[in-house]
Amino acid sequence: MLTTAGIGYLYIKSLDANFKTGALGNGKVDVAAPKPDRFGHVPLNILVIGSDGRASSSDCSLGGSCDGSPPHADVEMLLHVSADRTNASVMSIPRDTRVDIPACTDAKGVTHPSRHFQIITDSLNYNVPGCVVDTWESLTHIHIDHWVMVDFSGVVKMADAIGGVQVCTRQNVVDYQVQTDANGVVHTPGSHLVLPAGTHSVSGVQALEWLRTRHAFEDGSDLGRAKAQHLYLNSMIRQMKSLNTLANPFKINSLAQAATKSIAADKDLGSIEALSSLALDLNKVPSDRITTVTVPNHYSTDPNTPNNEPVLLSDSASSLFAAIANDVPLDKQASSAPAPSATPAPAAPVDKSTVQLDVQNGSGTNGRGGAMTALLVGKGFTHALRDTRTVSYSLTTLVYPSSQQAEAQAVASTLGLPGSALKSSSSATKLTLQIGTDWKTGDTFASAAPKGGGVPTDAKAQNAADTSQCMDVNPAPYSSFSPSHTHYIYSWVGSTPPNVPQATG
CATH class of the missing domain: 3.40.630.190 (LCP protein)
Known part of the structure; x- marks a missing residue:
């Protein structure tokens, strides 16, 4: 053996x-x-x-x-x-x-x-x-x-x-x-x-x-x-x-x-x-x-x-x-299915007025950065500042120095951000809220977070159990297939498939 x-x-x-x-x-x-x-x-x-x-x-x-x-x-x-x-x-x-x-x-x-x-x-x-x-x-x-x-x-x-x-x-x-x-x-x-x-x-x-x-x-x-x-x-x-x-x-x-x-x-x-x-x-x-x-x-x-x-x-x-x-x-x-749960508040209280926080608007929505900065100031984060640089983000992320995890949790809890949105960075000197295109509106992220089954309507999706899936062929040079057409570039008429010619080089 x-x-x-x-x-x-x-x-x-x-x-x-x-x-x-x-x-x-x-x-x-x-x-x-x-x-x-x-x-x-x-x-x-x-x-x-x-x-x-x-x-x-x-x-x-x-x-x-x-x-x-x-x-x-x-x-x-x-x-x-x-x-x-x-x-x-x-x-x-x-x-x-x-x-x-x-x-x-x-x-x-x-x-x-x-x-x-x-x-x-x-x-x-x-x-x-x-x-x-x-x-x-x-x-x-x-x-x-x-x-x-x-x-x-x-x-x-x-x-x-x-x-x-x-x-x-x-x-x-x-x-x-x-x-x-x-x-x-x-x-x-x-x-x-x-x-x-x-x-x-x-x-x-x-x-x-x-x-x-x-x-x-x-x-x-x-x-x-x-x-x-x-x-x-x-x-x-x-x-x-x-x-x-x-x-x-x-x-x-x-x-x-x-x-x-x-x-x-x-x-x-x-x-x-x-x-x-x-x-x-x-x-x-x-x-x-x-x-x-x-x-x-x-x-x-x-x-x-x-x-x-x-x-x-x-x-x-x-x-x-x-x-x-x-x-x-x-x-x-x-x-x-429920959306991802928001980050809980830190175990020990955080003095929000001492948290240094930049807000970057990468959502593509004009005025979003200013609105979110004002919201945070109203929630007690009085040192929140709008970053006016032009940026673009797909996902909303809260970047923070590793020593300020509690402060990041306090911000995330206030905004309804999930734990997956928090990112510790050794190069960060202060908290930075990077607002992405996944959060264009609303005061809390939880309201905009994706729900189960949330494939965008303009995405082409299929289910693996669907046995009816079938491909449509390109009808070029026409816009559609018709009995009156006798020649297509990517299809053929009749019952006999064409032979693929051999290339010479």
Whole structure:
């Protein structure tokens, strides 16, 4: 028995050695972890990154150009599992969303400066997943516990390990274009997905084609691709639960073995034991309490912006970030769930008149800073001062020196701020109330805090238990499908699917 156990241990350790691991973050941004609930449980946030890097011949053979260009984080999803493991969510940010990317130190030790108003996919340009983590934490104020990253060949390996996943398209879909350059070389850009209308089981390369398809779905942007990816994930979740995959140690081990050859992860998640533990946690969540959602966004209407019409976050994105940061369920079953409780008053009384407090208005609402400063002065914080600098915050945060926790609790209790809104900082010299876009009105934060089921109305959300999910194909060059049309760019008419021509270069 000891010999068998020893061999098993060595086998698992040998598989662990296959993992490619890296640091969790890049050291430029650090959002505090949430405090444990009364049972000692904490939520789990894992950033899932899909890289278009072609670091191997197998990646190159699966599509795209192998010209040595920097990698991009073309898929960025945050998996959130609640502290009590009763609900979960997957939030996607489209690759073309304009954000501020923090400074990044690459593998050679070279620090690259921060970048303003860049597409979020470029956060992986220096091939450091921790820089993507920093970008997300800076943007959302959500603490991230782990990251996993998969490239083209990794998707194929994992799709084969899982087995076929059912997907649905309402119309015939074909995602490639035949283009001939000035030298007569034929190119066929696109995912090369070809499927007749209806429900199909996809695996291997075809699963990768489905997950990469962008121009052929919906409006031809990354928004449609995110929806198709959510459909795939939801179907996979239903399938794995119906087959009891995540509760079967042998099946989990099989998937974990495939993962060692398919993904990279941060150092704390890069082991079979850690991945198996995560699978068991996910198995506790019912399918009808798993929500997939794309962050609220809109296209720029500025005529001076680039031709690709950058995607901008909508104001309501901050409420979605706040819900996840505060571990508020997104599914409709939780519509009656209470908001996070306000921070209790400190045990010992605090002389409010001695508290030095700055108020910064990052909500986007004119006059909000002055109004909140006056409110605090009226509540006894007579040394509250309005900071007139132009700032922008997604989440409301009360930053305080570590020696002034009691004073911070007094302010938070007065305003109805939850404990998750308090952040101790070694560099802070006084308390600073940073009012975010999640608190545009009202004297107390509790009245504006997200409630359960509070997915913004302009966010595209799906439920993992919904078996009716199906993709619409981009009807280009027309605005819709019609029997009178005989040719579409991303679809075909008739019963015979087209053959994808071979590129010559």
